[in-house]
Amino acid sequence: MSLKDVTPEKVSEADSKSMSSRLLDLVKLLSSIKGDLANITSPPSFLAPSSVLENPHSWAERPSVFTAPAGEEDPQKRSLLVLRIFLTGLRNQLYVAGAPNVSIKKPLNAFLGELFLSSWADPDCKATTKLVSEQVSHHPPITAVHISSPEHGIRADGYARVEMTFSGTVNVRQIGHTMLHIDKFDEDYLLPFPDVQVRGFLSGCLYPEILGTYKIISSTGYVSEINFMGKGFFRGKKKNYFEARVYHTSQSKNSCLYEVAGVWSECWVVKDGSTGEILETYDADASENRPASMNIEAVENQDPWESRNAWKHVIGALKGGDLWTASAEKNKVEEAQRQMRVKEKQEGTQWEPLLFDSVPGNQHEAYHRLTENTGYNLMDSETKGVWRIKDEHAASVQKPFRGSLTPLG
Template sequence: MDSRSVSSRLRELVKFLGTVQGDLSNVTGPPSLLAPSSVVEVGHAWAQRPAVFAAPALESDPEKRSLLVLRWFLTSLRSQLYVNGAPGVSIKKPLNAFLGELFFASWTDEEHKATTQLVAEQVSHHPPITAMHIADREHGIRADGYARVEMTFNGAVNIRQVGHAMVHIDRYDEDHLVPLPDVKIRGFLGGCMYPEITGTYQIMSSAGFVTEIYFSGEGMISGKRNSFQARIYRREDTKRREPLYEATGIWSKGWTVKDVRTGDVLEVYDVEAPENAPMPIDIAPLDEQDEWESRRAWAGVLAGMASGDMRIVLAEKTKIEQAQRQLRAQEAAEGRKWEPLLFRSQEGEDHAVFHELTEGTGWRLFNERTKGVWKVDESKVVGAQSPYRGELTPLG
């Protein structure tokens, strides 16, 4: 891309953001700045390395299980946050998912005999909330997560994710509470936007271990982009926080893991090494997908993006957005309430595992902002048959 087109896109973005007030989450950006995928697909980042996801279920040592959950968390960040790109490529904004949008996919690692299956649904539009479920049933490990995304602009785009993920390992009846970090989009002046996580987050294990991750970034004088430091310690040792393991590096490029007690380097992870590449995604062919499945629903928009015809992108996207507004108006007029297909909301006070793991930490649930806590209804997943909503489609 030449410097003039970069400059043009940057001016277009800044002009657009300058006209928007408040939360940007449901705001449609300029077509040229959109990624060819929907928000409802974001769970792919957590599921596309089946061996990494399954690894904690195959480890007998509980402190090492925490280390493996950290590894899974770190490996997801680059593809989750560098939407439609990589370091050095300006990121784009995913399509705003419409209410009821679905995404089904699986990944298989033949060498390690591991398969992950992902189910995701847009369970709310105002506010936007996406729920997902990832499972490796053979190894007995699953992850349930949900997020309300809040975006604001004050010279940088600030993305706050309200929600969390919970990993459960059947063999040990063990849970790991995983945070969804906040992100700033930087790089406007340089014409190449990139994500930066800042702050400190914790992964809490029911086996008694805490993983503390401190994210930092590129400053005016010092610091490296996408940097982090992590340490794992026993929860009973919250005063000294003496680490058992440490991991340091750049989450978008690679990191080093050490056993602090012995000084041994356990792993040097290179994100771009061939052995760490994601497995190929397996999804149904477009003509076999239901009308509510993401890639079929957005097929016209994605085709316009692929051909570079922004007029098609705008026309096809507007068609869906207008139809969705009409459906919401019709529901309101008839006094009907939209019911998600595969996920159910639970009262925050009933989410016992969360409250047990966060006791004394100050970590709040904020369930009032996410319409409760969202969990998959596995009986609905097993019993779901297309057409999922009868004659109703995203277009009406």
């Protein structure tokens, strides 16, 4: 839907509709579009007041959870702690701008070159985590991410290409992965980006559901196998239900060191795989599990290419319920970006990411080592290679990041 299709009258009319009516309109829109929906603009009433580049913050916003594996001497327990990082991040990543009882919204599509920079501090564990994310490609949409805690010697580098289709539900396919590295043990973990379905069009409350089986693979031989079942399945009586087990590849297929089961958006239980003893009960809403406060520069001090500055007028309008202004301001950014791409084509130039580089898939040694004999496919041809942060450059880059060039031209 473009700006010319959205008049103030149409926006006001859409805003006054019931959620079920608006969902019906959305279903009609999605049903009329063939192919990938990833770059399609959703109606303003379904947009979250944040960019898709902010979503990876869910993995960094609990410094004590992210850094815990770096302080654990037992490799078996480290694998469990990495699984914990993965599970605790799912809720805030997928329930964008809401909670499990609130209909989810779609984050703003990131534009090429957009950046999100932030950090979190936890005084109890004396740790900080830093997040850097950049939209390194727009067609197809690819986001590159780096999360680190330098004082603990742990980092996560990831990238994902997103594809979306509609078949009664919105199907979100993520091509890519995250590689987590712990310096002290020279240890790597391969973490997946699971595929997601957006459901609830008939109930009037949209929610994300992960389906399928995924593995977190460690260079120490430990594997966390997660089976997402979801609502309506034989053993999944609630939405977001999952079961997981941690085992070592040297043991029998039926061996289990830890069992983890529950609802990833609410709570789950960790059990000893041998005795069944409950080792931990995790409640996502418990005060001790709340995210730390985000440290981010004030919008007026941000570079023009940083998300909250670039989208400030759109975000402000969405928060204020002014859908007409949100559409108009959003169109300004998107039209300027289209003109940039036209100019680059005319001049024969190519856009260069600021903080990330792409390398050929055959150079991704850690991935190939961890996935040997597993049947996993890197699919680097679909993600324009493997994306990694340029450490030295990222540490020294200064504002203005792109001189006088802004997202508006």
